[in-house]
Amino acid sequence: xxxxxxxxxxxxxxxxxxxxxxxxxxxxxxxxxxxxxxxxxxxxxxxxxxxxxxxxxxxxxxxxxxxxxxxxxxxxxxxxxxxxxxxxxxxxxxxxxxxxxxxxxxxxxxxxxxxxxxxxxxxxxxxxxxxxxxxxxxxxxxxxxxxxxxxxxxxxxxxxxxxxxxxxxxxxxxxxxxxxxxxxxxxxxxxxxxxxxxxxxxxxxxxxxxxxxxxxxxxxxxxxxxxxxxxxxxxxxxxxxxxxxxxxxxxxxxxxxxxxxxxxxxxxxxxxxxxxxxxxxxxxxxxxxxxxxxxxxxxxxxxxxxxxxxxxxxxxxxxxxxxxxxxxxxxxxxxxxxxxxxxxxxxxxxxxxxxxxxxxxxxxxxxxxxxxxxxxxxxxxxxxxxx
Numbered sequence: 582x583x584x585x586x587x588x589x590x591x592x593x594x595x596x597x598x599x600x601x602x603x604x605x606x607x608x609x610x611x612x613x614x615x616x617x618x619x620x621x622x623x624x625x626x627x628x629x630x631x632x633x634x635x636x637x638x639x640x641x642x643x644x645x646x647x648x649x650x651x652x653x654x655x656x657x658x659x660x661x662x663x664x665x666x667x668x669x670x671x672x673x674x675x676x677x678x679x680x681x682x683x684x685x686x687x688x689x690x691x692x693x694x695x696x697x698x699x700x701x702x703x704x705x706x707x708x709x710x711x712x713x714x715x716x717x718x719x720x721x722x723x724x725x726x727x728x729x730x731x732x733x734x735x736x737x738x739x740x741x742x743x744x745x746x747x748x749x750x751x752x753x754x755x756x757x758x759x760x761x762x763x764x765x766x767x768x769x770x771x772x773x774x775x776x777x778x779x780x781x782x783x784x785x786x787x788x789x790x791x792x793x794x795x796x797x798x799x800x801x802x803x804x805x806x807x808x809x810x811x812x813x814x815x816x817x818x819x820x821x822x823x824x825x826x827x828x829x830x831x832x833x834x835x836x837x838x839x840x841x842x843x844x845x846x847x848x849x850x851x852x853x854x855x856x857x858x859x860x861x862x863x864x865x866x867x868x869x870x871x872x873x874x875x876x877x878x879x880x881x882x883x884x885x886x887x888x889x890x891x892x893x894x895x896x897x898x899x900x901x902x903x904x905x906x907x908x909x910x911x912x913x914x915x916x917x918x919x920x921x922x923x924x925x926x927x928x929x930x931x932x933x934x935x936x937x938x939x940x941x942x943x944x945x946x947x948x949x950x951x952x953x954x955x956x957x958x959x960x961x962x963x964x965x966x967x968x
Contacts, residue, residue: 642704644681644698644706644707645675645681648679651671651674651683652683653707654671655683655685655752658773662821664821665778665779666777666815667774667775667815667818668772668775668815668816673771675754676754677754678754678755682699682751682753684749684750684751685750687749688710691747692713693710693712694715694716696710696711714779715747716747716750718745718748718750718784718802719745720784720785721802722800724743725802725803727744728744728803729798733796733807733810744776745780755767765787765802767785769783769784769786769803770808770812775818784803785802786804787804787805788805789806794806796810816861827862835851835852839921840903841904841905842905842921842939843874843894844872848872849867850866850867850874851867852864852874852881853876854877854880866881871883873886873891874898875898876898878897889938892937904923906923908946910948914959914962915958917944917945921939921942922946923937924937924938925952926949928949945961947964
């Protein structure tokens, strides 16, 4: 008889013996005991069947709801499509995993994460693959130190030192994390770090009992006092679809401004500050109280371009910017007649930087003296007219 026939006979024999055992249990101990006894019988025969057929006879693995939720929360967080660098959270982990463990290992030649929930008998209960990301840790080597320098103490934009390491990661309980087999503390308030290059990493920690107050780092990871500093310094992740919604709303309501002054022409309207744009936050809304828009830099402002810095910012943020015509003034008072207009603080010299100012309605132009002013001065006007 060939091996396939022998295997089929073994399976048939096991099934017949199982029914016979079930009948004996019902007869001797009563129907109420059938379920647990039958389950034991299935395990008994499963252990004696060829390995390829054993699993189908084992009783289903019972998983505590909290442990399963923890696995699903980690997988969901690792799948998050958000802009980095930023921080996000997974749900709290149960303290007791009841002999289960969550493992995260590299897959697909180091281009993905393979997540598993494994029981005490090394059976995989749940599994999932997260493409395009590897399991990683802010810890080991100088990663934690670099993380603080890049994101908390500083704000690195490019060519930043590596602030995480790829690693195989395991959770056996809610208080510890195993990094390539090394046990580390896990006490960072369920925070995760979305890196600049699309990975999502865990934080290993150590108790800072013998260190100075505040946030420190070591090879093991971050001082567990760091959580508040990180939350206060590193941007909270915004989902890509949330940011896209903000941008779509902005495109419909963005400010239209005067080409000379950056004064808003369509109240109310939206205008970003540099911080809002960098951190993927909603923009300012410009009103009559803040009638100027310096989009992407200062946002809405009550300061007009008659102040030198704001004229420069207006030029930088307004793609249609044009320097206003030279001021025409009343000969006796130097009050402006054609606002907005340009009035120089110093005399323009070929090949050298000049300092124009923009005079607004009701102002005075003391050309090549003070520039624009809200105050009347006959002496400054006389000097200006001489030039």
